[in-house]
Amino acid sequence: MPEVFNWQLGRKMNYPYAERHPRWQFAFVFNINRCIACQTCTMACKSTWTFSKGQEYMWWNNVETKPYGGYPRSWDVKTLGLLDEAHRKAGRNASWDAGQRASDRPYGTYEGMTIFEAARSGERREEVALGYEPSDEEWRAPNFYEDTATGAQDDPAKLNMKPVSLPVHDTWFFYLQRLCNHCTYPACLSACPRGAIYKRPEDGIVLIDQGRCRGYRKCVAQCPYKKPMFRAATRVSEKCIACYPRVEGKDPVTAGEPMETRCMAACVGKIRLQGLARIGEDGTWAEDRYNPLYYLIKVEKVALPLYPQFGTEPNGYYIPPRWVPRPYLRQMFGPGVDEAIEKYSFPSRELLAVLQLFRASQTIMFRYEIIEGEKIFERTVNGKRWAMYNDTVVGFSKSGKEVARVTVEEPKYVRPAKHYNSI
Numbered sequence: 385m386p387e388v389f390n391w392q393l394g395r396k397m398n399y400p401y402a403e404r405h406p407r408w409q410f411a412f413v414f415n416i417n418r419c420i421a422c423q424t425c426t427m428a429c430k431s432t433w434t435f436s437k438g439q440e441y442m443w444w445n446n447v448e449t450k451p452y453g454g455y456p457r458s459w460d461v462k463t464l465g466l467l468d469e470a471h472r473k474a475g476r477n478a479s480w481d482a483g484q485r486a487s488d489r490p491y492g493t494y495e496g497m498t499i500f501e502a503a504r505s506g507e508r509r510e511e512v513a514l515g516y517e518p519s520d521e522e523w524r525a526p527n528f529y530e531d532t533a534t535g536a537q538d539d540p541a542k543l544n545m546k547p548v549s550l551p552v553h554d555t556w557f558f559y560l561q562r563l564c565n566h567c568t569y570p571a572c573l574s575a576c577p578r579g580a581i582y583k584r585p586e587d588g589i590v591l592i593d594q595g596r597c598r599g600y601r602k603c604v605a606q607c608p609y610k611k612p613m614f615r616a617a618t619r620v621s622e623k624c625i626a627c628y629p630r631v632e633g634k635d636p637v638t639a640g641e642p643m644e645t646r647c648m649a650a651c652v653g654k655i656r657l658q659g660l661a662r663i664g665e666d667g668t669w670a671e672d673r674y675n676p677l678y679y680l681i682k683v684e685k686v687a688l689p690l691y692p693q694f695g696t697e698p699n700g701y702y703i704p705p706r707w708v709p710r711p712y713l714r715q716m717f718g719p720g721v722d723e724a725i726e727k728y729s730f731p732s733r734e735l736l737a738v739l740q741l742f743r744a745s746q747t748i749m750f751r752y753e754i755i756e757g758e759k760i761f762e763r764t765v766n767g768k769r770w771a772m773y774n775d776t777v778v779g780f781s782k783s784g785k786e787v788a789r790v791t792v793e794e795p796k797y798v799r800p801a802k803h804y805n806s807i
């Protein structure tokens with residue numbers, strides 16, 4: 385099996401295909417701390433792409449309550465269980481060496497096996513990646529156990545009985561927003577015996593060729609995020625297409641400029657920012673200091689990949705929730721969690737400005753600039769001096785046109801006296 389470099393793992397890993405990379409990569413950052421689970425994103429996707437016969441159970445975008453539930457039910461617990469079992473049988477540990485951090489390995493080095501390597505270590509070697517196919521029952525609810533704080537499972541009597549305070553709550557839950565990660569090393573693509581799945585060279589979007597697919601469902605079984613779905617009415621599999629006509633700039637609203645997907649643009653909580661990352665000759669992200677995604681992921685390291693240990697190098701990144709116990713978060717987002725939460729809790733002047741770009745425009749922003757403003761607030765937080773400045777952040781489209789201008793402090797509008805009590 386060829387070896388490819390996975391920067392999220394800080395090492396080379398086995399993958400069925402040799403390195404080949406797109407010029408740009410579709411990617412996104414979700415700020416979990418702000419999501420209100422309104423499901424507007426979910427419905428924006430549903431009403432655009434999955435409203436037809438045989439798609440009733442499909443939610444290409446879903447927002448699920450963690451730690452319980454998931455869609456399909458327990459998708460991550462089951463895959464983590466398979467990976468644990470593979471490590472136990474091989475007498476290995478799924479640990480990270482976070483001491484070896486460097487610019488090309490920002491989270492250190494993962495020393496365990498990925499889903500590709502674990503599949504080669506076991507008895508079921510006909511599979512390229514470790515996985516399972518969910519039952520019909522497991523696909524039934526996109527947000528099973530909604531809003532249920534199951535974090536204090538050791539003693540259910542404790543639920544909601546304790547006063548809640550940061551940094552970590554005793555009883556907790558959070559919302560996890562999910563769609564296909566358009567992975568750098570997609571397990572769905574490598575699993576397909578028909579070669580029906582491909583990654584586009586122009587933007588890294590992963591698609592299923594509906595004409596080649598024969599509905600073997602290998603992608604459903606081997607995608608660790610469970611994002612390909614089988615459509616009984618057509619007997620083929622489907623998945624998120626990253627609203628590619630919008631990303632291509634085909635929507636008239638943005639006049640030819642790349643545009644964010646429906647689920648991103650609809651986000652009420654302003655938790656989503658989507659973009660395109662420039663990929664260098666070596667397949668890793670080319671330095672692009674003032675691209676908002678590059679800054680959040682590579683410079684500030686405040687947004688982290690979902691289950692990087694699976695090995696697909698997912699291109700969805702999350703700002704972890706501050707109130708959730710750290711061991712749970714480290715399992716989900718890797719060893720960068722503590723640094724990311726620290727950075728988010730005491731944001732730098734630049735980070736606070738860039739966070740204002742979330743949902744400031746439907747046009748994809750490729751660059752930002754900050755215009756400095758005056759100091760508006762200062763105080764000591766947890767023994768540290770912290771100041772806030774009313775900076776202005778300006779976002780630019782691919783062609784360099786200004787598409788967003790936002791200040792850190794929300795402007796106040798005072799209703800003129802003649803309009804008082806006018807409603």
Ligand code: SF4
Pocket residue numbers: 563564565566567569570571572573590606607608609610611612623696
């Ligand atoms: S999340 Fe799953 S379906 Fe999407 S590209 Fe990765 S492996 Fe394929």
Ligand code: SF4
Pocket residue numbers: 418419420421422423424425426447561650651652653654655656
């Ligand atoms: S629209 Fe935004 S805030 Fe609402 S559920 Fe989706 S991600 Fe969360």
